Amino acid sequence: MPQQRLLLASSSPYRQELLKKLGLPFSCASPNIDESPSKGETPETLAVRLAQTKARALAATYSGHWIIGSDQVATLPDGTLLSKPKTHAKAYQQLAKSSGQSVTFLTGLALLDADSGKLQTACEHFTVQFRHLTAQEIQAYLHKEEPYDCAGGFKMESLGIALFEELQGRDPNSLIGLPLIALTNMLIAWGRNPLLEPQDP
Numbered sequence: 004m005p006q007q008r009l010l011l012a013s014s015s016p017y018r019q020e021l022l023k024k025l026g027l028p029f030s031c032a033s034p035n036i037d038e039s040p041s042k043g044e045t046p047e048t049l050a051v052r053l054a055q056t057k058a059r060a061l062a063a064t065y066s067g068h069w070i071i072g073s074d075q076v077a078t079l080p081d082g083t084l085l086s087k088p089k090t091h092a093k094a095y096q097q098l099a100k101s102s103g104q105s106v107t108f109l110t111g112l113a114l115l116d117a118d119s120g121k122l123q124t125a126c127e128h129f130t131v132q133f134r135h136l137t138a139q140e141i142q143a144y145l146h147k148e149e150p151y152d153c154a155g156g157f158k159m160e161s162l163g164i165a166l167f168e169e170l171q172g173r174d175p176n177s178l179i180g181l182p183l184i185a186l187t188n189m190l191i192a193w194g195r196n197p198l199l200e201p202q203d204p
Contacts, residue, residue, distance in 0.1 A: 006195075007116065010068040012057040013180075017153075017160065018073060021181040025190075025197040029071075034060035038074070046076045046084060047126045050111030055124060058115035065117050069193070072113040073181050077106055077155040085155045094145050094156035098166070102136040106155060110177040114189040123189045127182035129172030131159075136166065 011022055014033035022029055034057040040049045058072030077085035079100060088094035107130050114123045144166065150158045157163035159178045174184040187197060 007069045007118075008067060010061065010065050010070045010117075012061050012070050012072040015180060017158075017179050018181045021176050021179055021183060022071070022186075024176075024183060025187065027190075027195075027197055027200060032061050032065065034058075034072070036060050040084065046078050046082075046107075046109050047111075050074055050076045050109045051113070051124050051126050052111070054111035054113040055115070055122065058113045058122075062115060062117040062120075068117045069190075070113075070115045070117055071181075071186065072115065073110060075108060075110045075154045075177075075180055077108045079104055079106060087152055087154055088156045089151050091145055091149075091151070094151055095141055097156040098133075098136065098141045098145070099138070101133045101155065102141070104133055106131050106133060108154070108172075108178055110180065110182050112182050112185050112189075114186065114193075116193075121193075123192065125182065125185040125189070127172070127174055127177035127185055129170070129174070129178045131155075131167055131178070132169040132171075133166055134168045140166075 009027055009029035011018060011029055011031045012034045019031060036056050038053055053074035054072040058070040061070055085097050088097055110127045112125045148158055148162050150156055157166055174182050176183040
């Protein structure tokens with residue numbers, strides 16, 4: 004029986020760079036889904052549902068694949084959801100609200116066997132304590148990185164690290180958008196151990 008191929012259900016360059024760390028060959032495709040939260044949905048339920056939905060959206064087109072879906076939501080201590088801001092004004096508003104706050108990032112992960120329909124899911128929690136930021140710092144950061152496609156309005160993998168006082172969580176990769184520790188455990192559970200496979204050339 005031929006080995007199932009891996010497909011990352013994302014066009015995110017950040018997630019692609021993370022998945023390369025495991026050294027396994029994979030391809031990418033972008034699912035077209037509605038990312039709107041449902042009424043009464045918790046942040047964790049939302050993150051996992053969107054990860055599953057991304058994976059399932061590509062299953063019919065990509066037989067013979069294990070499909071990796073991932074999605075992230077962020078919440079303030081009062082429960083306010085922080086989305087991908089898209090605009091400078093919205094990003095400024097989100098970072099101003101996050102200043103001095105402890106923001107929780109929930110990253111949903113799904114691994115779907117497109118042929119059998121078997122599914123594994125997880126949700127990784129990661130907490131970021133923001134420094135007290137001045138308006139000048141927020142504006143300068145946004146002009147330098149333009150992180151408008153990132154949940155919370157920052158890029159942790161680059162200058163965004165300067166916004167923080169402390170990071171707390173099991174897997175810092177989850178903050179960028181793909182929990183590699185959880186994904187590795189899922190792959191091993193289905194018989195694929197990245198440590199024991201030939202590396203992707």
